[in-house]
Amino acid sequence: MRKTPPDQPPLLDQIDRRILAELQEDGRMTNVELARRVGISAPPCLRRVRRLEEAGVIRGYHADTDPALLGWQVMFFAIVGLESQKQSVLDAFEQMVGAWPEVRECHMIRGGGDFILKLVARDTAHENELTRRLTGAASVARVTTLQTIRTAKDAAGVPIPPE
Amino acid sequence: MRKTPPDQPPLLDQIDRRILAELQEDGRMTNVELARRVGISAPPCLRRVRRLEEAGVIRGYHADTDPALLGWQVMFFAIVGLESQKQSVLDAFEQMVGAWPEVRECHMIRGGGDFILKLVARDTAHENELTRRLTGAASVARVTTLQTIRTAKDAAGVPIPPE
DNA sequence: GCTGAAAAGCATCGCCT
DNA sequence: AGGCGATGCTTTTCAGC
Numbered sequence: 297m298r299k300t301p302p303d304q305p306p307l308l309d310q311i312d313r314r315i316l317a318e319l320q321e322d323g324r325m326t327n328v329e330l331a332r333r334v335g336i337s338a339p340p341c342l343r344r345v346r347r348l349e350e351a352g353v354i355r356g357y358h359a360d361t362d363p364a365l366l367g368w369q370v371m372f373f374a375i376v377g378l379e380s381q382k383q384s385v386l387d388a389f390e391q392m393v394g395a396w397p398e399v400r401e402c403h404m405i406r407g408g409g410d411f412i413l414k415l416v417a418r419d420t421a422h423e424n425e426l427t428r429r430l431t432g433a434a435s436v437a438r439v440t441t442l443q444t445i446r447t448a449k450d451a452a453g454v455p456i457p458p459e
Numbered sequence: 460m461r462k463t464p465p466d467q468p469p470l471l472d473q474i475d476r477r478i479l480a481e482l483q484e485d486g487r488m489t490n491v492e493l494a495r496r497v498g499i500s501a502p503p504c505l506r507r508v509r510r511l512e513e514a515g516v517i518r519g520y521h522a523d524t525d526p527a528l529l530g531w532q533v534m535f536f537a538i539v540g541l542e543s544q545k546q547s548v549l550d551a552f553e554q555m556v557g558a559w560p561e562v563r564e565c566h567m568i569r570g571g572g573d574f575i576l577k578l579v580a581r582d583t584a585h586e587n588e589l590t591r592r593l594t595g596a597a598s599v600a601r602v603t604t605l606q607t608i609r610t611a612k613d614a615a616g617v618p619i620p621p622e
Numbered sequence: 623g624c625t626g627a628a629a630a631g632c633a634t635c636g637c638c639t
Numbered sequence: 640a641g642g643c644g645a646t647g648c649t650t651t652t653c654a655g656c
Contacts (some may be wrong), residue, residue, distance in 0.1 A: 489648085489649065489650085490649070490650065490651095491648080491649060491650085500650075500651085501649080501650075501651090502650090502653095503653070505650070
């Protein structure tokens with residue numbers, strides 16, 4: 297089957313893409329420097345950045361901090377299976393782990409009733425305690441943890457395609 | 460090169476912690492606004508930020524972009540087991556996936572010879588292709604993929620403890 | 623360590639091409 | 640759409656506390 301829709305006027309042109317790539321790399325770059333790098337002057341560059349922010353393409357800017365230097369020596373993933381796929385159970389689980397500061401990410405997995413979580417812990421004892429809290433939580437059927445011992449890659453953002 | 464950190468006294472005081480919490484939330488906040496929020500004037504606030512950057516506590520700043528709006532409709536994790544735990548095999552695998560733009564994170568897992576990867580794909584066909592590329596890569600023994608269908612939480616940075 | 627003033631640089635607006 | 644020039648803020652340095 298052929299592709300259905302003809303391409304609309306590209307919402308993002310080449311300059312927008314370069315802006316996004318630059319700001320994903322250094323989100324605190326000044327607008328003047330950004331404009332210089334993408335080859336336009338500062339005012340239209342700022343207009344483009346604002347437009348990208350308002351369109352939701354840029355959702356925000358965040359400092360990237362070193363977990364170990366802040367006392368989070370352990371990072372681990374947890375794959376959590378629930379006993380039910382009822383919406384109310386899923387929602388309750390998301391709400392619970394959403395309130396735990398150690399849970400940094402929570403994604404529902406295709407297939408039903410499973411989640412993958414990314415967590416930080418101060419040390420192994422803390423990790424064990426968090427795992428026990430997960431295992432013992434309401435509606436949790438099984439928990440598998442994967443402790444990371446080395447991060448070979450941790451890239452910001454997503455690839456910006458050349459198009 | 461080796462550097463011995465001479466830090467037994469609290470390297471981070473209460474103000475530093477508030478600076479980190481604010482910049483994790485909004486990495487593009489002006490220094491004047493940051494200083495106002497943490498209750499000091501701008502010059503010492505800027506000095507503290509520079510010190511945190513130079514100490515490696517702040518590793519960088521990144522724009523947070525919307526994957527779906529940039530054409531990455533699928534996010535998934537892959538748990539990859541290798542056939543060997545030899546260092547040269549582990550290194551070769553890390554180097555290979557490190558060069559794939561679709562691989563956003565690659566963590567070695569405790570237990571030996573396993574990795575967890577976070578990837579983005581344009582669509583399900585692209586996801587399948589990436590999975591096949593992983594499965595067929597040198598030294599890869601098994602691949603389990605977990606496609607995310609909903610992200611309930613995706614927090615920036617790490618918790619800043621009150622201490 | 624902090625404050626305050628001052629110089630340089632930046633963000634941002636209005637207007638023009 | 641992009642660029643130029645003007646204005647007000649912000650950043651940054653430098654004194655002095």
